[in-house]
Amino acid sequence: MRLLYFAWLRSKIGLAEESVEPPAGVTDVAGLVEWLRGRGPGYADALANLAVVKVAVNQEYVPFDHPVGPGDEVALFPPVTGG
């Protein structure tokens, strides 16, 4: 699974992207986020408040109960501020 982080999530996690193989129990975005939080203080800090975290799976916005699997591109980022 390919993970992408943008804006302050990227700064806090310290990575722009990574490839991960979460345990079999991780089947949706919420589970993935929970698993990521345990990977270090940067992740825990970045993912502390999910009210300011948006998720895209394969470049489409999805809710936290959306399923994720091995081949997916999952992006985590703050609410957008373009325009």
Next chain:
Amino acid sequence: MRLLYFAWLRSKIGLAEESVEPPAGVTDVAGLVEWLRGRGPGYADALANLAVVKVAVNQEYVPFDHPVGPGDEVALFPPVTGG
């Protein structure tokens, strides 16, 4: 008094502008229009339906009961269609 006609009022009357000296009884736009109607069939035709005639006195829109006097510039024209 200087009179200006635009668009189809100009075509019907056959003049773009003229200087007139209406009789003393003509004191407002309505009186002026009534007097103009008597000046010939072109005027009568152009001024037959006042619902489609707009008036400006000294380049400001006015209602038909607006006063007019010797030094005024009075313009008669159809509803505008610019833009």
Next chain:
Amino acid sequence: MAVRVQEADFDMGAELAALSAGNRRVGALASFVGLVRDMHVDGDGQPVSAMTLEHYPGMTERQLEAIEAEARARWPLEDCLVIHRYGRLEPGDRIVLVACASPHRDAAFEACRFLMDWLKTKAPFWKLEETPEGRRWVEARDSDTAAAERWQG
């Protein structure tokens, strides 16, 4: 602030760039360009080969300046521009440019639309269309009057 009534075409890029040039408070620039269509405005299918825009010199500038001052009183505009052409124009030709520069996009959009709605109902211009059946004066549209009335009261 500027209002121009002219026979010549205008340079959209240069005019728009000038509205925010050197002013770092401008975050939003909304604009509108009206062009001559090859079909009558009310969509009766009558093709239009050209049109001539007549206006009332003097009163036109006065009305446009009054409309622009009203827009500037209603919205926080850093600058605004109205250019309206007159004379003979062909399909595809630009007729009018309205542009509003503001710190905020809502103000820029609203003021631009307000100016167009008022210009359609207040600025003394008249369109004479050339069609296969001859020339005819375009009639004022109720929808334009209704659009302008939204801004009143």
Next chain:
Amino acid sequence: MAVRVQEADFDMGAELAALSAGNRRVGALASFVGLVRDMHVDGDGQPVSAMTLEHYPGMTERQLEAIEAEARARWPLEDCLVIHRYGRLEPGDRIVLVACASPHRDAAFEACRFLMDWLKTKAPFWKLEETPEGRRWVEARDSDTAAAERWQG
């Protein structure tokens, strides 16, 4: 129809002219340009010396294309264009251009505003401002979310 995500600036005049070129059905061309201001968007008085726009390549184009397709489904548009820049920009620089060409001015104005509202809340761009107190990520504004919600349902 076109959506472009690019680091380079764009030529407003050329882009706008291209939208109606050769199409005699276009009577209305509404456009919006967003520029970098020298002050923080929420007006807290913090000066901004520059900003860097980060985006999500791939998803950005996808979202912009989806937003544009939605606009074309809602309004009778002859053409429309969205250009959004990324990278480092300074006050006065252009960030975004949205333009809609239609036979009718209401459709052109509405679609243009719709696109801007959705772009502000859906297109994956993030602004990092440079201020005297350091860099900071711009926070999303509730007013932008509210503006986008007007178009729903």
